[in-house]
Amino acid sequence: DIQMTQSPSSLSASVGDRVTITCRASQSISRYLNWYEQKPGKAPKLLIYAASSLQSGVPSRFSGSGSGTDFTLTISSLQPEDFATYYCQQTYDNPRTFGQGTKVEIK
Amino acid sequence: EVQLMESGGGLVQPGGSLRLSCAASGFIFSSHDMHWVRQVPGKGLEWVSAIGTAGDTYYLGSVKGRFTISRESARNSLYLQMNSLRAGDTAVYYCAREGHGGGYAFDIWGQGTMVTVSS
Numbered sequence: 522d523i524q525m526t527q528s529p530s531s532l533s534a535s536v537g538d539r540v541t542i543t544c545r546a547s548q549s550i551s552r553y554l555n556w557y558e559q560k561p562g563k564a565p566k567l568l569i570y571a572a573s574s575l576q577s578g579v580p581s582r583f584s585g586s587g588s589g590t591d592f593t594l595t596i597s598s599l600q601p602e603d604f605a606t607y608y609c610q611q612t613y614d615n616p617r618t619f620g621q622g623t624k625v626e627i628k
Numbered sequence: 629e630v631q632l633m634e635s636g637g638g639l640v641q642p643g644g645s646l647r648l649s650c651a652a653s654g655f656i657f658s659s660h661d662m663h664w665v666r667q668v669p670g671k672g673l674e675w676v677s678a679i680g681t682a683g684d685t686y687y688l689g690s691v692k693g694r695f696t697i698s699r700e701s702a703r704n705s706l707y708l709q710m711n712s713l714r715a716g717d718t719a720v721y722y723c724a725r726e727g728h729g730g731g732y733a734f735d736i737w738g739q740g741t742m743v744t745v746s747s
């Protein structure tokens with residue numbers, strides 16, 4: 522199985538900060554990497570697919586980059602509604618493994 | 629509106645069975661691969677199973693032989709039959725649609741249904 526490792530596991534940031542979350546795959550997954558946001562008690566929401574494509578309706582302050590084994594999710598200017606947990610997911614092979622999550626908290 | 633709605637969760641004893649359902653609406657159900665993902669409360673997401681448009685199925689290793697995924701296009705429904713349930717299967721179970729936008733991403737999710745395995 523492909524292991525996905527996110528870092529950091531949690532971070533504290535202020536509104537307006539630039540936030541970067543990284544995701545590393547245990548083997549090359551090309552660009553089959555997606556990012557989701559989850560708020561407490563809610564289902565995950567797709568933000569970025571295929572490493573860098575912005576899902577329809579998602580604000581442009583979210584961006585993704587990377588290929589192979591190393592990927593990044595960036596929030597250019599953190600907004601109050603962005604405090605949530607973020608997960609990466611590989612869809613290169615089954616099982617479609619997720620990272621352990623990164624919780625973004627208010628500083 | 630594009631929507632998925634799970635049902636069928638509940639409390640079951642270890643070794644018992646449960647069948648989850650996921651009702652799809654607002655899109656052509658038969659043209660999308662579908663997935664089940666679970667989440668232990670307070671923990672991360674874990675992919676469980678998938679079914680393709682042609683009925684091909686895939687499972688997480690720990691549920692293979694115990695869980696069965698199926699779909700019924702006439703009813704726009706996805707199912708997960710869970711047998712020989714264990715305490716470790718306790719989680720919120722989400723159904724999710726695999727989108728056509730690229731990357732095989734899960735673009736639509738249901739609200740989840742809670743499964744508790746306990747005596």
